[in-house]
Amino acid sequence: MTAPDAADxxxxxxxxxxxxxxxxxxxxxxxxARFDAGLAWVHYPAGLGGLDAPRSLQPVVDAELAAANAxxxxxxxxxxxxxxxxxxxxxxxxxxxxxxxxRPLWVGEEVWCQLFSEPGAGSDLAALGTRAVRDGEDxxxxxQKVWTSSAHVARWAILIARTDPDVPKHRGITYFIxxxxxxxxxxxxxxxITGEAEFxxxxxxxxxxxxxxxxxxxxxxxxxxxxxxxxxxxxxxxxRIPREGGxxxxxxxxxxxxxxxxxxxxxxxxxxxxxxxxxxxxxxERLRQQLVAGQPGPxxxxxxxxxxxxxxxxxxxxxxxxxxxxLLYSDWTMRRPEHVDFTGRDAxxxxxxxxxxxxxxxxxxxxxxxxxxxVLGLPAEPRNDKDVAWKDLSR
Numbered sequence: 001m002t003a004p005d006a007a008d009x010x011x012x013x014x015x016x017x018x019x020x021x022x023x024x025x026x027x028x029x030x031x032x033a034r035f036d037a038g039l040a041w042v043h044y045p046a047g048l049g050g051l052d053a054p055r056s057l058q059p060v061v062d063a064e065l066a067a068a069n070a071x072x073x074x075x076x077x078x079x080x081x082x083x084x085x086x087x088x089x090x091x092x093x094x095x096x097x098x099x100x101x102x103r104p105l106w107v108g109e110e111v112w113c114q115l116f117s118e119p120g121a122g123s124d125l126a127a128l129g130t131r132a133v134r135d136g137e138d139x140x141x142x143x144q145k146v147w148t149s150s151a152h153v154a155r156w157a158i159l160i161a162r163t164d165p166d167v168p169k170h171r172g173i174t175y176f177i178x179x180x181x182x183x184x185x186x187x188x189x190x191x192x193i194t195g196e197a198e199f200x201x202x203x204x205x206x207x208x209x210x211x212x213x214x215x216x217x218x219x220x221x222x223x224x225x226x227x228x229x230x231x232x233x234x235x236x237x238x239x240r241i242p243r244e245g246g247x248x249x250x251x252x253x254x255x256x257x258x259x260x261x262x263x264x265x266x267x268x269x270x271x272x273x274x275x276x277x278x279x280x281x282x283x284x285e286r287l288r289q290q291l292v293a294g295q296p297g298p299x300x301x302x303x304x305x306x307x308x309x310x311x312x313x314x315x316x317x318x319x320x321x322x323x324x325x326x327l328l329y330s331d332w333t334m335r336r337p338e339h340v341d342f343t344g345r346d347a348x349x350x351x352x353x354x355x356x357x358x359x360x361x362x363x364x365x366x367x368x369x370x371x372x373x374x375v376l377g378l379p380a381e382p383r384n385d386k387d388v389a390w391k392d393l394s395r
């Protein structure tokens with residue numbers, strides 16, 4: 001079967017709009033119809049929301065739908081599902097898992113979270129200690145996860161746990177899909193410097209996960225997790241934004257609207273950051289074009305590094321530009337938002353929230369190592385623990 005071209009996708013999109021007019025169709029019903037028509041993510045296989053079309057043709061569909069004021073699936077609210085869970089399920093899931101999870105994930109009926117980080121593992125994710133022990137057709141999981149975005153609203157989680165402590169840390173890890181409503185799953189809010197509790201800590205006590213919700217082979221969870229992590233870094237650092245999108249937008253608007261705040265020094269620093277933000281935006285476009293040819297590579301780590309550094313420098317300059325007004329903070333109310341907002345609210349919020357950008361999605365220090373070793377080909381750092389059984393590691 002020949003893959004659809006741009007003209008075919010336009011025709012299919014217009015047929016969808018004619019059969020399900022956005023103005024009179026329930027939002028969820030429209031999104032389900034879009035998924036079933038293969039117009040959700042066109043590069044996915046037929047029957048799973050796609051048409052086996054080139055990824056580069058997705059903007060053709062999106063433009064037609066935007067022109068018709070069709071609803072989207074609120075990607076910020078379900079970003080973990082779209083950017084991390086879905087590509088991992090597509091790459092390693094069984095046919096039954098793909099059929100069960102991808103449609104409600106994309107439509108937004110089921111929110112996902114990511115149970116990876118642990119308080120005792122720090123930046124060394126492979127040192128994780130959450131245990132999963134086989135018990136018949138189930139796995140019994142005990143442990144603690146931390147910095148879990150959206151856990152308080154999530155139905156499902158992607159989870160990695162240690163299933164064999166007698167082998168080195170990168171082996172003996174297995175990847176699961178965890179039902180967040182199951183007994184033994186406890187979610188507690190983690191209040192951040194912004195005042196919000198966007199993150200959570202999750203305690204797993206005797207949680208039973210059927211083996212049918214395992215992704216990949218037993219003991220090969222690290223391999224599966226690499227797909228998740230590479231997609232995570234692309235989704236954080238390489239998202240499509242317009243010129244002056246992201247953090248640079250509010251700063252540029254303040255500069256134009258408040259001429260009394262300008263100085264020569266601030267002008268030079270703003271110009272430098274504006275250019276760097278535009279370079280990063282265009283590099284993100286190039287990265288997405290490379291994705292058409294295959295899976296994301298380590299280049300996503302470089303994009304995520306740039307994203308974190310620029311957000312922190314730009315938000316710092318915005319607070320400095322505003323002077324006394326930059327010290328104001330409009331609302332420190334304890335809230336548990338449904339989605340991550342890197343750029344929302346006021347300058348003080350942006351400044352504080354950006355501090356987490358160099359930690360979440362892989363710390364900047366770890367990502368620098370990845371870029372050095374896998375992109376630049378520099379010698380790897382000595383790793384004396386790579387052949388030591390996990391149970392024998394110092395903790």
